[in-house]
Amino acid sequence: MAEVASSSAAAAPYPLPRVAIQFCTQCKWMLRAAYFAQELLSTFSTSLGEVALQPATGGTFVVTLTHLPEGAATTSTTTLWDRKTDGGFPETKELKRRLRDVIEPNRDLGHVDRKHPKPAAAPAETTMAPQDEKSASEVTSHLKKHPANADKNNSPLDDDARAAVAAAHANTGQKEIAEAPPPGQGLGELRQQRQQQETQATSTQSENNQACEDCA
Template sequence: MTDQTQPQCFPAEADKTINLPRITIHYCTQCKWMLRAAYFAQELLSTFSTSLGEVSLVPTTGGVFTVRVYTRLDEEEGGGLRETVLWDRKTNGGFPEVKALKALVRNIVDPARDLGHVDRALKKSESSGAATSAGPQDASGSKEEQAGGQEGQTTCEDCR
């Protein structure tokens, strides 16, 4: 995870109108990852409900799939916003499992929260040595993603 104390995507005056904690899911429109991004948003909102200030989907290009959380810094730290990258497809290799993403969000938003069956499944997979980060597919993605979505569609260079 990467922390930055001055996120680039928020002007200083917008700081007052952002509902925190804020989750942003940046997804590549050329790769047709909107449904995946919306599914992750739905799962996070269903699990964390009013513990989250907002979840936003940010369309982009270039093979990007990044999940970030924004929280407020303590007054001792300057009182601004902290940006934490929870998941980056290029850095982490592929997409997260939903339970792994929920655990990452929980660790920042409400560390004392019990995720019930999600926590038990994560502990079980860790004890058996199974990877929880890449999810049901590896970094190379599914055949559809390797082909760039639908036939005849132009894909971005980073997605191939």
């Protein structure tokens, strides 16, 4: 924003501070200029002496402020926005901030000055220390060494549980049930029948292999 000193406040023909909005009539920017004037008056009200619309040509859109700085004998003119210099048209909140910084630097503009909260930092990933990592076998070993569990290793229930696990792995329980002889039949007769069945199965397989080789 450029500042230019001018004549004294006593010689000023208009109330201060004064905002002037020059707009190009050929570009039909009068409604845009009127909108900015309305926004500035709504926000600053009687803090402004005057808001003027000045028709111009050549694609002009310039917002200037003429005011009397505190303790100064002459007025100063500040360019708040120039479309050709700043590029395009200003945002309303940006124009208000620039005007506030000159005439009322300590004023809070509320939502215009509201800062967006910074995103919360992502929590650091917690890593487990190697010394804290224990396998299940190590935990079980420590539990077995505990005095309260010293008398539980040789308990009958523990032996039965171990036998059940071993039988489940070998699947011997089902095999024993399948080989149990029917009522009235001895174990020797059952074994003899099993041997005969295995012999017949072997001979049948041999015959099948012989037939396949002949066909080939």
